Amino acid sequence: MTLCRRDLDSTHYFFIVSESHPDLVLDVEGGSSKQGAKIILWPYHGGENQRFKLNEHGFIVAYHSGLVLDVEGGVNQGADIIQYGAHGGANQKWKLHRDGTIRLEGHNLVLDSKNGSFNHGNHIIAWPHHGGANQRFRIANLFV
Numbered sequence: 001m002t003l004c005r006r007d008l009d010s011t012h013y014f015f016i017v018s019e020s021h022p023d024l025v026l027d028v029e030g031g032s033s034k035q036g037a038k039i040i041l042w043p044y045h046g047g048e049n050q051r052f053k054l055n056e057h058g059f060i061v062a063y064h065s066g067l068v069l070d071v072e073g074g075v076n077q078g079a080d081i082i083q084y085g086a087h088g089g090a091n092q093k094w095k096l097h098r099d100g101t102i103r104l105e106g107h108n109l110v111l112d113s114k115n116g117s118f119n120h121g122n123h124i125i126a127w128p129h130h131g132g133a134n135q136r137f138r139i140a141n142l143f144v
Contacts, residue, residue, distance in 0.1 A: 012053055013051040013052060013053045013063050014051065014052060014053065014139045014140060014141055015044065015050055015051060015052070015139075015140050015141070016052060016060075016102070016111075016137050016138075016139060017044070017137060017138050017139075017140045018041065018113070018118065018133075018136075018137060019100050019133065019136040019137060019138050020118070020133040020134075020136065021041075021118045023043055023044055024041045024042065024043060024044070024118060024120075025041070025042065025043075025044045025050050026039055026040075026041065026042075026050065026052070026111075026124060026137070027039070027040050027041070027042035027047075027049055027050045028040075028049040028050075028062055028064065028065065028083055029121070031047065031048075031049040031064065032049075032065075032083075033064060033065040033067075034065075035067060035082075035083065035084050035085055036072075036082050036083075036084065037065075037067075037082060037083050038080055038081070038082055038123055038124075039069060039080075039081040039082065039083065039123070039124040040121050040122060040123055040124060041113055041118060041119075041120065041121070041122045041124065042120055042121065043120060047064075048063050048064035049062065049063075049064045049065075051063035051064070052069075054094070054096065057086070057088070057093070058092075058093035058094055058095065058105055059086050059092055059093065059094070060094050060102075061086075062083050065083055067083035067084055067085055067086075068083065068084060068085070068086045068092050069081055069082075069083065069092065069094060069111075070082050070083065070084035070089075070091055070092050071091035071092075071104065071109065071126040072084075073091075074089070074090075074091050075090050075091050075104060075107055075109065075126075076091075076126065077109060077126060077127060077128060078125055078126070078127065079125060079126050080123050080124070080125055081111060081123075081124040081125060081126060090104065090105070090106065090107070091104065091126075093105040093106075096139065099131065099136065100135070100136030100137055100138060101129055101131075101135050101136060101137075102137060103129065104126065108128050108129050109126040109127060109128060109129070110126070110127060110128075110129045110135050111124055111125075111126070111135065111137065112124065112125050112126065112127035112132075112134055112135045113125075113134040113135075116132060116133075116134040117134070118134070
C-alpha cells in the first residue's frame with residue numbers, strides 16, 4: 001500500500017521502498033542503533049531498522065534508534081547517508097517529491113543507490129538529481 005502525504009504525520013512509521021526493485025528497502029546496516037551507521041539497500045523483512053517516519057522538522061527518523069538520516073560530513077555530493085543525532089543542520093532535512101525522489105531541503109542532492117547498483121547492502125549516498133531508477137523510492141506501509 002502506498003501512503004499519501006496526508007498519511008505521513010509525525011507518529012506514522014513507514015518503509016522507503018525502491019521503485020524499480022520493490023523487494024528492496026532502506027535499512028540501517030546490521031540493525032545498528034549507533035550514530036554513524038550506514039543506510040543501505042536490503043531485502044524487506046519488516047524489521048524495526050527498516051522503519052522510518054518524517055517528522056514536522058523534515059527529519060527522517062529511524063524507528064529502532066530515534067536517530068535521523070544525515071549526509072555524512074555535511075552537504076556533500078557522494079557522501080554516505082548515515083543515521084545520526086538530530087542537530088538541525090542542512091544535511092538532515094529532507095523533502096519527499098512526487099517524482100519519487102527524497103531531496104535535501106534547498107539542495108539538488110537526493111537519496112541515491114551508489115553507482116546505480118541494486119545489490120543487497122549497497123550504500124545509499126547523496127547525489128545530484130538526475131531522475132534515474134536508483135534515485136526513485138516510494139513510501140509504503142508493507143504490513144498492510
